Amino acid sequence: MHSSDLEDPTPFLDAGQLLLTDGTQFPVEAGTGTTAAGSLTGRESPQVPNSQGYEGYVRRLVDHGIVGLGFATQVIHGTLPKGLEEACRSQGLPLLEVPDRTPFIAIIRMVADHLAKEEHARAEWSLQAQRAISRAALRPDGLTSILGELERQLHSWVALYDAAGNYVRMPRNRPVPSTIADEVALRVRTALDLGTRSASHQDIHGESVTLQTLGRKGSLRGALVLGAIEPLDPARADIVNSVIGLASLALEQARTLDTARRHLRAGVFEQLLAGSTDVAISTARQVWGQLPRAPLLVTASRQDSPAPNLLEALELLADDHRGAVFYAMRGELLIVLTGRAHQDKVLELLRRHGAVCGVSTEVDMDGLPGALEEATRAMRRAAELNRPVVNFSELSDGGMLGLLREEEAGPVARGLLQPLIAHDTAQQTELLETVLQWFANDCVWDTTARHLGVHRHTLRNRIDSAGRILGLNLDGMRDRLELYAAVQFLDNA
Incomplete structure (x- = not known):
């Protein structure tokens, strides 16, 4: 005043x-x-x-x-x-x-006394609220009770999201309003994908929302969202900071358990590869309930810059399906085992985190070592083609020529054959057609000559001419195979 x-x-x-x-x-x-x-x-x-x-x-x-x-x-x-x-x-x-x-001084003193009284009341409220939240933390369902108490103290809805950006439903908490739920989830995932601690006050469809990520930089454990309140005053900010500290501690304790589980997963996977299936299944049954049932698809993935929270998201997916999805780290490789019914969810999650994947053919547990090799080869091929996923069946069905088709070899083929095409056009010859017939008849001279209606020596002279024009020695296997591959893709040029 x-x-x-x-x-x-x-x-x-x-x-x-x-x-x-x-x-x-x-x-x-x-x-x-x-x-x-x-x-x-x-x-x-x-x-x-x-x-x-x-x-x-x-x-x-x-x-x-x-x-x-x-x-x-x-x-x-x-x-x-x-x-x-x-x-x-x-x-x-x-x-x-x-x-x-x-007197103005009387008004000033009255207002100052009122503000001091209000500030004292806010400080007292903050102290009582923090005590209530501390008591909630001691209950068996500590995290749930903490968030429920925060909601009661702030008179607003409070929402917790896990490391993958999924909404964690709390039994006693009010849900996120349906009109903004999708947008809130999108904003949460965007904040988590950045991988850094952050706090922001946002307006979503006319409703005020405060978003705070939880965890350490590069290892976020989730996000806390407070709805329908203005930017936090000091008293409310103290309460929220207390909850963030308690929630982060609870989530970090969960992280320690996650690390132990991942080491256990790696051990179980090595047992499966070694053929100790009974031991692996027995171990998995005690921890996760079961392992995926055959027939299995093996997905291999490697990332140069691992996306934050990918393993947390896989842990949540595996937990949701109670063993029907299994993952493990093997060196730098991330391996996922699942049946075809859940494969789309696995690939969607990996794609969302920027992973490049290779997928094996379907196998049973005994064929797991071979399937791992298939998935690894397919993953390398996906990286070469700059594709998010390649199935091994794409490689095996087409053989080596199938690999060349994936490279879109047509323009390369036309470039190699262009001198021969130009010669035929200029000289009115049919050397390219002769080469095509020669390969169609498995390079057998007599059969090709009869098919073309020419003498065997005439055919030989034409093939030699084609080789000279292209700079290839068609008596040798290497140059003959290069020309053979080129004519296979001439139609794709």
Whole structure:
């Protein structure tokens, strides 16, 4: 709160305050001045300002962030100036009359006492709320109780999201409003994908939302979202920070368990590769309930820059399906075992985290070592082709020529054969057709000559000419195979 009689007091004021004035800066309107001692009695009244003068004064206050104007009457002015009333009304600035020579210091002290009382009440509320949250943390369902208590204290909905950006439903908590649920989940995943600790206040479809990631940089464990509240004041911020600390601690403890489980997964997978299937199944049954049932698909993935939270997301997927999805790290390789029914979910999750994958053919447990090799080869091929996923069947069905088709070898083939095509066009010869017939007849001279209706020596001369034009020695296997591969893809050029 401030008091000033300057025509422009804004350089000396703080935003968000109430300004008090006795109006000395304004001329006294005829018939409204007071005759009390210390008034303008005996002094000639200056000219009454026009509406622009009041408008400008009020505009300066509003632009500076002053939230109200208190005007003393019966001191200089007998009543509120009409021009000032109109200016405050038009610009939305609250105007308070301070009558009967009420001392400004009394008002200032009253407001200061009220603010101090309110601040003490907020501090007391914050202390009691933190005690309630600490008691909630001691309950068996600590994290659930903490979030429920936070929701009760803030009178707003509170939502927890896991490391993969999935909403964690709490039994006693209010759900995220359906009108913004999808957008909130998208914002959470975006924040988690950055991999850094962050806090932000966002507007989502007209509703205020505060989003805070949980965990350490590069190893985020989830996010906390608070809805329908304005930016946090210090008291509420203390409460939220306490919850974030407790929730982060609970999630870090869960991380230690996750690390132990991953080591166990790696051991189980090595047992499967070694053929100790009974031991692996027995171990998995005690921890995860079961292993995926045959027939199995093996998916191999390697990332140069591992996406944050990928393993956490796989852990959640595996937990959701109670053993129907199994994953393990083997060196730098991430291996996933699952049946065809869940394969799409696995690939969708890996693609969302930017992984390049190779997928084996279907096998039983005994064929796992071979399937791992297939998946690894397919993964390398996916990286070469810059594709998110390649199935081994794409390689095996097409053989070596199938691999060349994936490389779109047509333009290369036309480039190699272009000298021969140009020669046939210029000289009206049929050397390319002769080469095609020669290969169609497995390079057997007599059979090809009969098919073309020419002498065997004529055929030999044509093939030798084609070789010279192309710079190839067609008596050798290597150059003959190169020309054979080129003519296979001529139609794709």
